[in-house]
Structure formats: structure tokens, C-alpha cells
Amino acid sequence: MKMYFLKRLLSLIPVLFIVSIVIFMIIHLTPGDPASLVLGEEATEEQIQAMRADMGLDLPILTQYFHWIGNALQGDLGTSYFMRQPVTEAIVSHLAPTISVAIIAGTISLLISIPIGILAATRRGTNTDRTVMGISLIGMSVPSFLLGLFLILLFGVKLRWLPVAGYQPITDGFFGHIKYLILPSIALGSMHAALIARMTRSSLLEVLNMNYIKTARSKGVHEYLIITRHTLRNAFLPILTVIGQTFGSLIAGAVVTETIFNIPGIGQLIINSVERRDYAVIQGVVLFVTCTYVLINLIVDLLYGVIDPRVRLNKK
Amino acid sequence: MMKKFVLLIVALFVFALVGCSKDEPKDGEGSAEAEYGGTLKVAMSAQPPTLDVHLTTSSDAIDVSLNIYETLVAQNSKQQAEPVLAETVEKSDDGLTYTFKLRKGIKFHNGKEMTADDVVASMNRWVEKSSRAKVLLAGSTFEKEDDYTVVLKLQNAVTDVLDVMAGRGQFPAIMPAEVLASAGTDGVSEYIGTGPFKFTDWKQDRFIHLTKFDDYSPAEGEPDGLVGSKTVYVDDVEFHIVTDSSTRMAGVQTGxxxxxxxxxxxxxEQLVTTSNLQTFSPFDKGAISLVYNKKSGIMTNPDLRKAINAGIDSHSVMLAAVGNEKLFKLSPNFMSPENADWATDAGKEVYNLGDVEKAKQLLKEAGYNNEEVILYATGDYDHHYNSAVVLKEQLSKMGVNAKLEIYDWPTLLDKRNGPENWDLMVAGISYVTTPSQLLAVNPDWPGWTNDEKISTTLDEIRVAATKEEAKEKWSDLQSYMWNEYVPHTQFGHYASVISATDKLEDLTIFNTALLWEVKKTK
Structure with a gap:
């Protein structure tokens, strides 16, 4: 188990190395540079070149890469050209809103999706099943940004129950923090809920048709126990995989939703940095997101063994 | 158990909603006495790169910085220069020296009194850093005469010094000398000025927080543009970075x-018909133009430029650009039509002709042989993109083999610096205070205007004995630019759209929302 964990962590090194090269080359070969954007559109070529030199962008690209990777290995991801703060600091400050949204959206999606997925599976072929599947299809089909705009119009503009946009740190008050995140979390969580609900239904149906379930039923085991103890646990591995992937995408930043609701999270950071050609931040965020994805996948893999003893790593 | 859990979750959700909803005042409550103050929240579309305005021409930086910094002279509402931090300005008989007597007792936000040392350090840095001052005031120096007197020594007796100093882009903000001394290549690390608001906090990608400066010393006179007295009625200002326009709209609608x-x-149209909003559409931002590449490629031929100019229907382009007749003006003015000193309609005989047949004939006479013409525009600004699409159609009708290339803004900024890359470019051109600062005449700006008559006449304008003489020369030069050299084809002038809640009183718009004098009920 420990060896497996260690191996997976070590496998992160080549992944990050390859990602670092690819992202560094892509963004440095893309036209545009931060100096033009900092100085404004009326800046002269001479001024732009002077600032490029100050930023070290006039050096050969390989020199720039080795300089950057050398510092990154020591934990220094560089300094944002635009925000004038260390990249790690920028990531940390933008991470809190993203994590908050991810937790709330994840909670909403799980609270909705698992029960309705079970409901649809246990009432297969009925109107309940068809309704749940129909709603989940709509949930998957409606882009989160569109749902977000509808939610803003209804709950923000029309009813005035919730703020239309913005963010308040939890340190400034829990309710203030929550009220800004309810709408974006619903917008994001709905799509994920739909996906997880469909996965729950299909996964449960597969297990419900197995002989040991029929045996349990013939022995008179209560339906509630059959679902919760015997079916759900055995059907949970594919559901867990989807949950892991959706949570990973939430942490990586929901770019459009964060933009619409004006949440200063990782998604906004990456899109703003691309628009500003803030190379150091783009590189730092991509490395961070890569690490996050790999680690979430690792956690999901380890959870497989917790849920299902058959896939425990120390059992051959 | 499960039911209890679900009930708990529902109860928490309802509790959260109730907790989040605004406390509406009961009838009669709080209406007895209106007290001004509170926090003014301004939604802006992008985060400024810096608030060191000596370095950047970013309009977002200027929108915020106008509240923090002041200048020796600034623009009144007619775009004329008037003193702000200077008490008087005297020009020597030979026109080579300007003496600025400073107002006494002006405090910086750090509590220090502003003296000539700060002004000299600020102004000399501005001459060094500002792309316009570097050219128009080349070789000029600011020197301290005594603690409250600063002298500007010029190389040439130009008459537009004060207008250049009152320019909005990269404006000459007065900052403490010690702050400038410790500035790195990326600008100052502290944003300290003498303005009515002081910088407090900057949460990256969230907001910039300013607070009322209690020791502010306003200039005398009625508030007029950026000059005159500036009384502050709010306690704080927060500039929120809201990149999505629909979010800004919903945000101002809901308060x-x-x-x-x-x-x-x-x-x-939706904003002006929304009952709880006041919406402004001032014509103070600039114009949309077609820029010709005069350094490389076939557009170096002025006859080709004249031919294309003859075929352009500016009305159609502007209507596509902004989509509303109320938001654009057709005028051949390269300067702002509102500018009392420089507005002229010289060149109107060849403006907005939309004469395709004439264009075809002129193209033939100019020797155009269906060569490919690269037209650049950005997709990041709708009005640029829409103009370019309509323009491309118009060029096709004239028989110009135009290829439209759309880039994101940073890419366009990069690619347009290569003269060999492009022939035509759609660009937004900001207003300036004197003709010499126009991008249409700037030899260093992409487009690379390089004409002896233009540069000679601009020099003459700058040393003209009177304003009238200068204006007459500018009128002749504008006519020449439309009829002969054609550095740009200006489509038209467009308004900016600014909305505010109707709870604000006395909000003035001058290029942007001015945050002094505005009153917000607590």
C-alpha cells in the first residue's frame, strides 16, 4: 500500500516535467507579451522592449525555461508580471473561493444525485424513473453558465433574495460568505448532479440484477437494507470515479461560472492570466491544477479499496 | 434518521436564505434624515495593470487613479487646461520658461506636505516615462526655484505645454519624491497622492479600495471637469473588477x-428604460478608425488610401459597431467634436462618401491589381470586430481583395508592431488635448505616419502666436490629412455607456464617473 502510494507520487514527477515543458513552450510561442499590456496600447516599441528586458523576456527561451524550472524546483514559481505578487501567493488567494464553491457545489450535487439515482433505479421503467432521467438529461444539457444567468435573473434581479455576483471571504462572516456562493454552486452542482444521478442509476441497475440480490430478496431482507448495504456499496466504484472527476474539475476552476458570478477563483485567475499573458501565473496554475488532478485521482483509487475489499492492493 | 437529516439540510438552507436576505427598512424608518456617506461600489471591466500612471496608458488605471492623484494642471469640462496643484502659471516672454507657483499646505496621503522637491521629481520622471511627453517635451526639465516654486525649462518655445500636461493618458501625477526614489522598473510600490481619496487596499482580481482623505485641500472654484473644488460625500470607494458585462448590468440593476x-x-436601450437607473452616454472616449500601414506594403501608396476612403460608408460601419444611432456621431474631426479649442469639420467633403464607383475608379488609377490586403482587428472588443466585418464587405464591393484576420487583444498588440504583417487595421483612438498627440500623426505608433508636411505643420501649430492661428493651421492640416495623406479613415465618434443607481445624486461623468461631489444616502 505504502509502496503503491509512493509510486503514484513519484509518477507525478515526469507528468509535471512534461506538462511544464509543454505549457512553457505553448505560452511563450503564442504572440503577445505582458509588457505591452502593462504599458497600454499607446506605448512605443522602445518602451515595450525596455520592459521586456526588465522582465527577462528578451533572453533565449531555453534560458528562460531553465531559469524558471530551477526556481520552481526550489518552490519558487516566480512573480506575477501583472499582479506583482508571488505566484504561489496568487494561487493561494484565488484557491479559497474555488474550494468553497467546490465544496458547496459538490455537497449540493451529492445530496441531489445519489437519492434520485437510487429512486430511478428502484423504480425502473416507471414515470418516476422517466421524470428523473428527463430532468437529469436537461441538467446535463443546459450549460452551467446559462443556468447561472437564469438563476441571476430569478433570484438576483427579480426576487432580490441573493446577490448577483461577487465574493466575501469566510473571515468576513459565514452567512455573507455563503450567500454569494449559493447561486454559482447550484449552477455548477446541477450539471454534476445530473451526471452522478445517471451513473448511480445505471450502476445500481447492474447490481440489482445480480443473483445475490435476488437471494437476499427471497430471504426477505428489507428493501432499504438491500439498497444501502448490498447494492449501493457494490455499485459505488464507478460513481466514485465520476465524483472524483467532477470534484477535480471544480477545483481546477469553473472558468465561465466564476466569470459570470465574478468569483475570484482559480478559473478566473487562469483566464485573466492568459488575457494578460502573465506567463509565470499561467505556468504556476497549470502545474497546480495538474498536481490537484493527479492527487484527486490517487485519493479516489485509494478509496476504491476502502469501499470494496476486493480491490484492496495488499490482497492478491 | 434519513428524514431527520433531510429536514436538517432544508432547515439550514432556509436559514441561510433568510440570513442572507436584505433587511428592508420598515415604513417610515430611516427616512427622516438623509445622511450622505457609505461605500460607493463601482464595477469596472478590467483590473488595471498598475496604479503608477506615469507608466501606463491603461484607461482602467486612469479611472481609479484620478481619485488618488492630482496634477499641476488638469482639464476642465471643455478640455482646457487649468491649474489644480499650481496656484498660478506664468509663461516667460520668450516662451521658453513656465513658472508654477504651488499651492501651500497641500498634504500627501502619508501626511507629508507637498513641496517643489516632490513636484520636480514627479514631473521629470513623467517627462522620462510618458510616451507623449518624451516626444513633445523632449529635453525639457523641471527645476526647483524655492519650496513652492517650480520652473519648467523648454528646448523650444512651444505653446501647447499646459495642454500636454493636462492630458488624460499617462498623466503627470504628483507623488512624494521618496516614493519615486524607491520605485523599481515596474513602478512605484506605494500609491500616494494628494487627491480626494487615498489608496487603502488592493485585493487582486476582486477590488481596489479607496477611502476619503480627510486632509484633502481642494482647489478654489466650482467643480468643473477635473478642476475646481472636489467635495467628497462618501466614506469609501470600492472599484470591483467585474469582467462580464451582463454581471455588471445585473449588479447595477440590483444595487x-x-x-x-x-x-x-x-x-x-434596456438601461435607459430601467426605472431605478440613471444612464449616461457621454461622447468623451474617442473614435473608431481604419489605420493604414504607411511603412510597408501597398498601403504606402496614398492614392490607394484615398480610393478606399472614398468608398467607405462610415454610417454603416458605425451602426454595426455600436448598434444604436444615439451612441455615435459622424464627424471628420480627428479631435473631439466637444473640444472647444480644436474642433473643426475640415475634410468633410471626402468623409463618409460611400461612393463605391469612385473608389473602383481611384483604385484602378492607383494601379491596384487585386493584391491581397490584410485587415487586422481584435475580437475582444465588439465594436472593433463589428466594424471590421462591415468594412470587409465594403472593401469587397470596391474590389479590394481584403483578408480579415481577427486576433485576441494581446496578440494584436504584438502582431501590429510588425510593419510587414498587415495593411489595414481597425482601432479605437482615444481623445487627446492637442493635435500633436494624435495617434494619426504619430510616427512611432503602428501605422507609422511619416509626412513632411504633417510634421512641419504640427511644429508650426505648437509655436503659433495665438490660439486662433494654431486652430487655423490645424484646420488646414486636418483637411490635408483627409484629402491628401490619409493616415487614417476615421469612421466616427462613439459614446461610452455608464449606468448608476438612481439613489446617487449629482453624479458627474467626464470621461469616467467622477467620484467627488456624488452623494449616496447612507
Whole structure:
């Protein structure tokens, strides 16, 4: 188990190395540079070149890469050209809103999706099943940004129950923090809920048709126990995989939703940095997101063994 | 157990909603006495790169910085220069020296009194850093005469010094000398000025927080543009970075923001008919133009430029650009039509002709042989993109083999610096205070205007004995630029759209929302 964990962590090194090269080359070969954007559109070529030199962008690209990777290995991801703060600091400050949204959206999606997925599976072929599947299809089909705009119009503009946009740190008050995140979390969580609900239904149906379930039923085991103890646990591995992937995408930043609701999270950071050609931040965020994805996948893999003893790593 | 859990979750959700909803005042409560103050929330479309305005021409930086910094002279509402931090300005008989007597007792936000040392350090840095001052005031120096007197020594007796100093882009903000001394290549690390608001906090990608400066010393006179007295009625200002225009719109509608800048043109009608909003559409931003590459490629031929100019229907282009007749003006003025000193309609005989047949004939006479013409525009600004699409159609009708290339803004900024890359470019051109600062005549700006008559006449304008003489020369030069050299084809002038809640009183718009004099009920 420990060896497996260690191996997976070590496998992160080549992944990050390859990602670092690819992202560094892509963004440095893309036209545009931060100096033009900092100085404004009326800046002269001479001024732009002077600032490029100050930023070290006039050096050969390989020199720039080795300089950057050398510092990154020591934990220094560089300094944002635009925000004038260390990249790690920028990531940390933008991470809190993203994590908050991810937790709330994840909670909403799980609270909705698992029960309705079970409901649809246990009432297969009925109107309940068809309704749940129909709603989940709509949930998957409606882009989160569109749902977000509808939610803003209804709950923000029309009813005035919730703020239309913005963010308040939890340190400034829990309710203030929550009220800004309810709408974006619903917008994001709905799509994920739909996906997880469909996965729950299909996964449960597969297990419900197995002989040991029929045996349990013939022995008179209560339906509630059959679902919760015997079916759900055995059907949970594919559901867990989807949950892991959706949570990973939430942490990586929901770019459009964060933009619409004006949440200063990782998604906004990456899109703003691309628009500003803030190379150091783009590189730092991509490395961070890569690490996050790999680690979430690792956690999901380890959870497989917790849920299902058959896939425990120390059992051959 | 499960039921209890679900009930708990529902109860928490309802509790959260109730906790989040606004406390509406009961009838009669709080209406007895209106007290001004509170926090003014302004939604802006992008985060400024820095608030060191000596370095950047970013309009977002200027919108915020106008509240923090002041200048020796600034623009009144007619775009004329008047003293702010200077008490008097005297020009020597030979026109080579300007003496600025400073107002006494002006405090910086750090509590220090402003003296000539600060002014000299600020102004000399501005001459060094500002792309316009570097050219127009080349070789000029500011020197201290005594603690409250600063002298500007010029190389040439130009008459537009004060107008250049009152320019909005990269404006000559007065900062403490010690702050400038410790500035790195990326600018100052502290944003300290003498303005009515002091910088407090900057949460990256969230907001910039300013607070009322209690020791502010306003200039005398009625508030007029950026000059005159500036009384502050609010306690704090927060500039929120809201990149999505629909979010800015919903935010100002619901009162989440008090003011929303840079609203989309297509929301104008909806905004003006929204009952709880006041919407402004000032014509003070600039014009949309077609820029010709005069350094490389076939557009170096002025006859080709004249031919294309003859075929352009500016009305159609502007209507496509902003989508509303109320938001654009057709005028051949390269300067702002509102500028009392420089507005002239010289060149109107060849402006907005839309004469395709004439264009075809002129193209033939100019020797055009269906060569490919690269037209650049950015997709990041709708009005640029829409103009370019209509223009491409018009060029096709003239028989010009135009290829439209659309880039994101940073890419366009990079690619347009290569003279060999492009022939035509759609660009937004900001207003300036004197003709010499126009991008259409700037030899260093992409487009690379390089004409002996233009540069000679501009020099003559700058040393003209009277304003009238200068204006007459500018009128002749504008006519020459439209009829002969054609550095740009200007489509028209466009308004910006700014909305605010109707709870604000006395909000003035001058290029942007001015945050002094505005009153917000607590």
C-alpha cells in the first residue's frame, strides 16, 4: 500500500516535467507579451522592449525555461508580471473561493444525485424513473453558465433574495460568505448532479440484477437494507470515479461560472492570466491544477479499496 | 434518521436564505434624515495593470487613479487646461520658461506636505516615462526655484505645454519624491497622492479600495471637469473588477454596484428604460478608425488610401459597431467634436462618401491589381470586430481583395508592431488635448505616419502666436490629412455607456464617473 502510494507520487514527477515543458513552450510561442499590456496600447516599441528586458523576456527561451524550472524546483514559481505578487501567493488567494464553491457545489450535487439515482433505479421503467432521467438529461444539457444567468435573473434581479455576483471571504462572516456562493454552486452542482444521478442509476441497475440480490430478496431482507448495504456499496466504484472527476474539475476552476458570478477563483485567475499573458501565473496554475488532478485521482483509487475489499492492493 | 437529516439540510438552507436576505427598512424608518456617506461600489471591466500612471496608458488605471492623484494642471469640462496643484502659471516672454507657483499646505496621503522637491521629481520622471511627453517635451526639465516654486525649462518655445500636461493618458501625477526614489522598473510600490481619496487596499482580481482623505485641500472654484473644488460625500470607494458585462448590468440593476462602467452598447436601450437607473452616454472616449500601414506594403501608396476612403460608408460601419444611432456621431474631426479649442469639420467633403464607383475608379488609377490586403482587428472588443466585418464587405464591393484576420487583444498588440504583417487595421483612438498627440500623426505608433508636411505643420501649430492661428493651421492640416495623406479613415465618434443607481445624486461623468461631489444616502 505504502509502496503503491509512493509510486503514484513519484509518477507525478515526469507528468509535471512534461506538462511544464509543454505549457512553457505553448505560452511563450503564442504572440503577445505582458509588457505591452502593462504599458497600454499607446506605448512605443522602445518602451515595450525596455520592459521586456526588465522582465527577462528578451533572453533565449531555453534560458528562460531553465531559469524558471530551477526556481520552481526550489518552490519558487516566480512573480506575477501583472499582479506583482508571488505566484504561489496568487494561487493561494484565488484557491479559497474555488474550494468553497467546490465544496458547496459538490455537497449540493451529492445530496441531489445519489437519492434520485437510487429512486430511478428502484423504480425502473416507471414515470418516476422517466421524470428523473428527463430532468437529469436537461441538467446535463443546459450549460452551467446559462443556468447561472437564469438563476441571476430569478433570484438576483427579480426576487432580490441573493446577490448577483461577487465574493466575501469566510473571515468576513459565514452567512455573507455563503450567500454569494449559493447561486454559482447550484449552477455548477446541477450539471454534476445530473451526471452522478445517471451513473448511480445505471450502476445500481447492474447490481440489482445480480443473483445475490435476488437471494437476499427471497430471504426477505428489507428493501432499504438491500439498497444501502448490498447494492449501493457494490455499485459505488464507478460513481466514485465520476465524483472524483467532477470534484477535480471544480477545483481546477469553473472558468465561465466564476466569470459570470465574478468569483475570484482559480478559473478566473487562469483566464485573466492568459488575457494578460502573465506567463509565470499561467505556468504556476497549470502545474497546480495538474498536481490537484493527479492527487484527486490517487485519493479516489485509494478509496476504491476502502469501499470494496476486493480491490484492496495488499490482497492478491 | 434519513428524514431527520433531510429536514436538517432544508432547515439550514432556509436559514441561510433568510440570513442572507436584505433587511428592508420598515415604513417610515430611516427616512427622516438623509445622511450622505457609505461605500460607493463601482464595477469596472478590467483590473488595471498598475496604479503608477506615469507608466501606463491603461484607461482602467486612469479611472481609479484620478481619485488618488492630482496634477499641476488638469482639464476642465471643455478640455482646457487649468491649474489644480499650481496656484498660478506664468509663461516667460520668450516662451521658453513656465513658472508654477504651488499651492501651500497641500498634504500627501502619508501626511507629508507637498513641496517643489516632490513636484520636480514627479514631473521629470513623467517627462522620462510618458510616451507623449518624451516626444513633445523632449529635453525639457523641471527645476526647483524655492519650496513652492517650480520652473519648467523648454528646448523650444512651444505653446501647447499646459495642454500636454493636462492630458488624460499617462498623466503627470504628483507623488512624494521618496516614493519615486524607491520605485523599481515596474513602478512605484506605494500609491500616494494628494487627491480626494487615498489608496487603502488592493485585493487582486476582486477590488481596489479607496477611502476619503480627510486632509484633502481642494482647489478654489466650482467643480468643473477635473478642476475646481472636489467635495467628497462618501466614506469609501470600492472599484470591483467585474469582467462580464451582463454581471455588471445585473449588479447595477440590483444595487450590488452603485455605478457600472463600460456597459455594452446593445444594453443601452434596456438601461435607459430601467426605472431605478440613471444612464449616461457621454461622447468623451474617442473614435473608431481604419489605420493604414504607411511603412510597408501597398498601403504606402496614398492614392490607394484615398480610393478606399472614398468608398467607405462610415454610417454603416458605425451602426454595426455600436448598434444604436444615439451612441455615435459622424464627424471628420480627428479631435473631439466637444473640444472647444480644436474642433473643426475640415475634410468633410471626402468623409463618409460611400461612393463605391469612385473608389473602383481611384483604385484602378492607383494601379491596384487585386493584391491581397490584410485587415487586422481584435475580437475582444465588439465594436472593433463589428466594424471590421462591415468594412470587409465594403472593401469587397470596391474590389479590394481584403483578408480579415481577427486576433485576441494581446496578440494584436504584438502582431501590429510588425510593419510587414498587415495593411489595414481597425482601432479605437482615444481623445487627446492637442493635435500633436494624435495617434494619426504619430510616427512611432503602428501605422507609422511619416509626412513632411504633417510634421512641419504640427511644429508650426505648437509655436503659433495665438490660439486662433494654431486652430487655423490645424484646420488646414486636418483637411490635408483627409484629402491628401490619409493616415487614417476615421469612421466616427462613439459614446461610452455608464449606468448608476438612481439613489446617487449629482453624479458627474467626464470621461469616467467622477467620484467627488456624488452623494449616496447612507
Amino acid at each position: 450590488e454596484y452603485d455605478i457600472a462602467l463600460n456597459m455594452p452598447f446593445d444594453s443601452y
